[in-house]
Amino acid sequence: MVAEVEVPAGFVPQYAVAFGAVDGPAVAVQADNPLPVRAVPRPAQSAPLAGTIVSSAIVGPFVPELDRPIWLSLSGQWHGQVDFLRSADGGATMLPLTIAGERWGRFVGSTNEAVADESEAGATYYLAVTLLGGALTYRVAQ
Template identity: 40%
Template sequence: MPKPILSPAGYTPEFAMAFANQSGSSQQVSSGAPLPVTFATPAGPPPMSGKATLDKRAGPFLPRPGRAVMLVLSGTWQGTVRLLRSTDGGATTFGLTAAGLPYGEYSTNICEPVWEEAEEGAALYLDMKVTSGSISYRLGQ
């Protein structure tokens, strides 16, 4: 027969968990004030936006690692837009690839996540070749 577990003092000490609430005061955890368990996501860098009617390279955009990068291309235009990446301040840029094939090349209006950066300090650029019209672009997080 198992022996019962006994508290050495013969009683259970009272224990309360608290956290700093919005005013900075101590707030006891309860069903009405649960322990905050999520972290606020830091704001991303300001978006890079503009228009191109001639060939243009826009950048750098320094994405926050671990977050999706959204690209919006709009307007009435013909041409191509390539997303480029650099880790040396733009001295060298590389077109993106996936499984060895070109990735991040667009010839129509889009609004979609296009990249998720893993390396702090890497920069993204847009290389736009405009054959006609005007491209409005926005790259942000």
């Protein structure tokens, strides 16, 4: 909304958020003139799931924060397969990730990538590790 300053007043009281430039007048915040800020996310508070294993096992749970990417890192001298699993019932049922009905989230070599972005409260993640040899170092974090 734009309003003219009428005489005898030399000012317009602002009853909305406004900001000013160093060398200019205050300007009301509106759709065409937003606050000059950007959102800065805080560091994730979820505890990473990390370790090294030398035999087959199911590792977890990893409890993610919502609306943040989940990163999986697998490294070391190892042979086998790792499946990234999701549970919505506290681990009673662990299901593989899929895309268009096809299994996804199965790894047979070292990796470092974002694998999921969770939006459901209470969902947890697990690694189903089938080792044929070597030692696998893993990390699931945000």
